[in-house]
Amino acid sequence: MIKVGGKVVEEESSLNALLNDFTKLEGCKVLVHGGGRSATKIASQLGIESQMVNGRRITDVETLKVVTMVYGGLVNKTIVAGLQARGVNALGLTGADMDLIRSVKRPVKDIDYGYVGDVEKVDAVSLTELLRSEVVPVMAPLTHDGNGNMLNTNADTIAGEVAKALSSVFDVTLIYCFEKKGVLRDENDDDSVISSINRDEFKQYVSEGVIQGGMIPKLENAFGAIDAGVSQVVITLASAINESDGTRIKK
Amino acid sequence: MIKVGGKVVEEESSLNALLNDFTKLEGCKVLVHGGGRSATKIASQLGIESQMVNGRRITDVETLKVVTMVYGGLVNKTIVAGLQARGVNALGLTGADMDLIRSVKRPVKDIDYGYVGDVEKVDAVSLTELLRSEVVPVMAPLTHDGNGNMLNTNADTIAGEVAKALSSVFDVTLIYCFEKKGVLRDENDDDSVISSINRDEFKQYVSEGVIQGGMIPKLENAFGAIDAGVSQVVITLASAINESDGTRIKK
Structure with missing residues (x-):
């Protein structure tokens, strides 16, 4: 998907x-x-x-x-x-x-x-x-x-x-394509991709202001999908759907 | 259809x-x-x-x-x-x-x-x-x-x-819906519906100017469909698709 x-x-x-x-x-x-x-x-x-x-x-x-x-x-x-x-x-x-x-x-x-x-x-x-x-x-x-x-x-x-x-x-893999390489630790550094994230880390990043704006509902959808049985959720570049880059969402 | x-x-x-x-x-x-x-x-x-x-x-x-x-x-x-x-x-x-x-x-x-x-x-x-x-x-x-x-x-x-x-x-019936009751003998008389028409009659009507304009390609499509095995072709009002009114196309 x-x-x-x-x-x-x-x-x-x-x-x-x-x-x-x-x-x-x-x-x-x-x-x-x-x-x-x-x-x-x-x-x-x-x-x-x-x-x-x-x-x-x-x-x-x-x-x-x-x-x-x-x-x-x-x-x-x-x-x-x-x-x-x-x-x-x-x-x-x-x-x-x-x-x-x-x-x-x-x-x-x-x-x-x-x-x-x-x-x-x-x-x-x-x-x-x-x-x-x-x-x-x-x-x-x-x-x-x-x-x-x-x-x-x-x-x-x-x-x-x-x-x-x-x-x-x-066995569903859900890939959200995006204009960045993934969820970034630093929005000014395109290479600061967070390679995996779980719900606790997500909450922590949100409270620190690292993750904000439209990325919050996107990640909420991602965690909802993982909780409901989707095998893998990835946030990555559209050009990387055949690769293993990007941010992986963990339970 | x-x-x-x-x-x-x-x-x-x-x-x-x-x-x-x-x-x-x-x-x-x-x-x-x-x-x-x-x-x-x-x-x-x-x-x-x-x-x-x-x-x-x-x-x-x-x-x-x-x-x-x-x-x-x-x-x-x-x-x-x-x-x-x-x-x-x-x-x-x-x-x-x-x-x-x-x-x-x-x-x-x-x-x-x-x-x-x-x-x-x-x-x-x-x-x-x-x-x-x-x-x-x-x-x-x-x-x-x-x-x-x-x-x-x-x-x-x-x-x-x-x-x-x-x-x-x-077994296909093709119904062309239309803002008139069917193909008309007299375009000023909505009740002058030609109840059935074959190809010879069509040619005759065209040569007499009774059938003209956009009705000609519509009837050409209709005759093409009948020739190719469509069981029935009807030209009628949109409100009459469940009725037996309109013009029936015959081989």
């Missing part, structure tokens, strides 16, 4: 490099992608301002249309066509397709995130059937509520939840 | 009515949709002018992005989520997904249509497996060339080609 962020999949050269590396991976595989930069760009061209809170997009009804177009259409199908050209039998999916990922619209507390979904249920049976048929799911960060609404859903969360669901059937 | 045009799927009330009717259809079923009006609207909002020749969209690289977003993302996923809410196990697809429909970029003769695909090959085996698993394909009017490029492809053509491919396995 490989999760790649928007930056990697939105630039032609890095996308091509990723698709080449992904093609080389053996065994059943799933690609989960982002697309936030393209969504922000298209939204802006359509006169829709992108509002972010804690790195999450406030998704009103017009923004939902944009992310459905960009994630489910443009980014997803560009990846699918690129993989098919490399002989990988890719199938683009959102959580609505085959009812694979059902979510609930995030309840409004301090902030109304709008049409944002918190994952409730992953259909591991259907995903397993696809994987057994040698289909390679390419998942957009979109789910649905079962009442006809698409919901914008964080790609890290989708990768984590799908990895958890599949871990009852498969 | 039901093909519905953009107008039906782009308005909430007609879309809901269609999805209710489609849900009631028994047996294996496939929905092919358009989305041209939304594509034109979004393109215009993005400052891209839509150029049409003989009812076909000239698809430059920017327009290809728009149709990939709108057909493959917005329209397709809205339908999929709507069908899932009705208990139909919909799966949104383009021709790139699972390599279902391979096309060739239309050769430039008098007109350069750009990234427009002429269908070369439909994978009836994979489609049949999906249908046997009770999955309901929802197909966007997009294919791919096998070299990493998506191609804009006429929805009537996709419906016809998929119907033909499936006719070796299934």
Whole structure:
């Protein structure tokens, strides 16, 4: 299970490099992608301002249309066509397709995130059937509520939840790709990669301010996945998915 | 096999009515949709002018992005989520997904249509497996060339080609939905439906100017499907897919 962020999949050269590396991976595989930069760009061209809170997009009804177009259409199908050209039998999916990922619209507390979904249920049976048929799911960060609404859903969360669901059937390695070599001890030193981290060390790093911002929810997802039976979770460069670098998450 | 045009799927009330009717259809079923009006609207909002020749969209690289977003993302996923809410196990697809429909970029003769695909090959085996698993394909009017490029492809053509491919396995009825009750003898009289038409009558009507414009390629697709083994082809109102009205195409 490989999760790649928007930056990697939105630039032609890095996308091509990723698709080449992904093609080389053996065994059943799933690609989960982002697309936030393209969504922000298209939204802006359509006169829709992108509002972010804690790195999450406030998704009103017009923004939902944009992310459905960009994630489910443009980014997803560009990846699918690129993989098919490399002989990988890719199938683009959102959580609505085959009812694979059902979510609930995030309840409004301090902030109304709008049409944002918190994952409730992953259909591991259907995903397993696809994987057994040698289909390679390419998942957009979109789910649905079962009442006809698409919901914008964080790609890290989708990768984590799908990895958890599949871990009852498969020996799952979850790789979060990232623009750095891994979790860094010093954000100004790209080589200060923390090669492995457990939950106690994570808490310690957070309290010391070594780990902060968007890395905190990413690592929370990673620990959640390990606790739920995912065999390995790695945070690394997109260009290193076939290597043993990066940060390994331990129980 | 039901093909519905953009107008039906782009308005909430007609879309809901269609999805209710489609849900009631028994047996294996496939929905092919358009989305041209939304594509034109979004393109215009993005400052891209839509150029049409003989009812076909000239698809430059920017327009290809728009149709990939709108057909493959917005329209397709809205339908999929709507069908899932009705208990139909919909799966949104383009021709790139699972390599279902391979096309060739239309050769430039008098007109350069750009990234427009002429269908070369439909994978009836994979489609049949999906249908046997009770999955309901929802197909966007997009294919791919096998070299990493998506191609804009006429929805009537996709419906016809998929119907033909499936006719070796299934007893296929192909229904082209339309904003009129069927092929009309008098375009100003909505009740002047031609209840059945064969190829000789078609030629006669064309020579008399009774049938003209976009109805000609639609009927050509219809006759092609009947000749290739599709059991029934009907041109009717979207609201009549469960009824026996409309125009039936005979050999």
